[in-house]
Amino acid sequence: MTNRFRHRLAATAFAIAIGGTAGIGIAAAPPEVASCAGCHGANGMGNPAAGFPALAGLHAGYLEQQLYAFKHGTRANAMMNAMGASLNAATRAKIAAYYASLPVPPVAEPDPAPSGLGAQIAMQGLNTGTPHAVPACASCHGDAGLGQGRFPRLAGQSAAYLSAQLVAWQKGTRGETPLHLMRHIARKLSPADITAVTAYYAALSPNPAPGAPAAASPDSPPNAKAGAKKPG
Ligand code: HEC
Ligand code: HEC
Structure with missing residues (x-):
């Protein structure tokens, strides 16, 4: 030891x-x-109304x-x-x-689980198999948007904050590591795509309370991420 x-x-x-x-x-x-607490909260959960992101966890x-x-x-x-x-x-x-x-407080998942264009982009991606393919966000950010390692949690961040980040990558005012993954993805999203997918993630719980329904809509195919491009 x-x-x-x-x-x-x-x-x-x-x-x-x-x-x-x-x-x-x-x-x-x-x-x-x-x-930092004045904007990001004493518990690190941010201030969604003001667009200050959660940092906890x-x-x-x-x-x-x-x-x-x-x-x-x-x-x-x-x-x-x-x-x-x-x-x-x-x-x-x-x-x-x-x-x-910092622990993320348990928050109930909204009911019903969000669906539509935002859920489609998140779980399946867009234009699969074409040069304009957008990989499923879930393939890096996790099925429930809770993040994994350096792929940050998106669930529960405000739509205003999330869309500002995607626009920043489109405009080149946010750099990143590694491999410019998000810059390439953001540049393939239309304004309507951004509105839909950020609303989807904003509505997900950052820490689903026990017993809450799963984030993915029940009718997503089990291989929803099959069309996702490999990172890189
Ligand atoms: C006056 C309000 C304010 C204060 C005070 C503040 N922040 Fe922020 N913080 C923001 C805003 C607004 C953003 C979103 C920036 C953007 O859109 O790129 C942010 C984003 C961040 C991010 C990026 C989060 C992510 O998910 O990528 C980190 C990390 C961060 N702040 C850490 C801190 C730390 C540490 C402190 C204290 C030393 C601090 N902030 C103080 C307003 C504030
Ligand atoms: C190939 C992996 C990958 C895929 C697929 C992916 N992301 Fe990301 N994403 C990342 C990485 C890596 C970061 C962290 C970037 C950095 O270091 O600044 C990130 C960060 C983000 C952020 C910033 C979060 C924050 O706290 O500031 C947003 C917003 C985001 N991604 C949205 C999306 C959306 C929407 C999709 C689907 C259309 C998506 N991502 C698909 C890898 C990915």
Whole structure:
């Protein structure tokens, strides 16, 4: 057993001893996050009405990369360029670890599950087999839009925020790693596609409450993602 692992076990045991399960695994909050809470919420769940995204539970490497991009201007946003300017690499890493460790509160899935063009783009993609093919968003962001690793969670982010990101890729004001995956995808989406798919994801729960119906509409074919292009 490595020292690090042993340390983590000890920390977990301590968390159980002092507070049941609630505090397990939440990284220490660096002082800088006090200045983030006004927009991203004390619980890191953002402010959908204002278009401030939720950060809680996103992958630490993804968050760190975004803070780096805001600081260096490869992701343009006046508010976040200003916020990121003063953060050095060590602080960015601590902030990212903190938000990544925050739990996402369970939220009931809306009823009925959204369907239509947005669901189609999300689960099956568009124009499969043509040069204009848009891969199913779910093939990277997960069937319920909850994200996986550096593919961030889309479920529950506001439609205004999500569509601003797709438009930013179309305009070239948001860069990204790796492989410009999203730039290529965003440029194949029409304004109507963007409206539909962002409304779809905004309506999904960021952490479906136990017993909630599955995110995918029940009539999606089981191989809905078969037409998805491989990442790359
Ligand atoms: C004045 C409001 C405001 C404050 C304060 C603020 N943010 Fe933001 N944040 C935003 C907005 C608006 C966006 C969306 C930017 C965009 O559209 O690209 C954002 C986006 C982000 C993202 C990208 C999320 C994603 O899913 O890609 C991260 C990470 C982030 N903020 C971290 C922070 C941190 C860390 C702090 C504190 C040091 C902070 N923010 C303070 C408004 C704010
Ligand atoms: C091949 C994999 C892949 C597919 C397919 C894909 N994405 Fe992404 N997506 C990514 C990656 C990687 C990122 C993170 C980009 C970065 O590092 O800035 C991302 C980020 C995003 C973001 C930004 C989220 C945030 O918090 O700022 C949005 C919005 C998004 N994708 C929407 C979509 C939509 C809509 C589709 C389907 C039309 C889609 N994606 C399909 C890989 C993918």
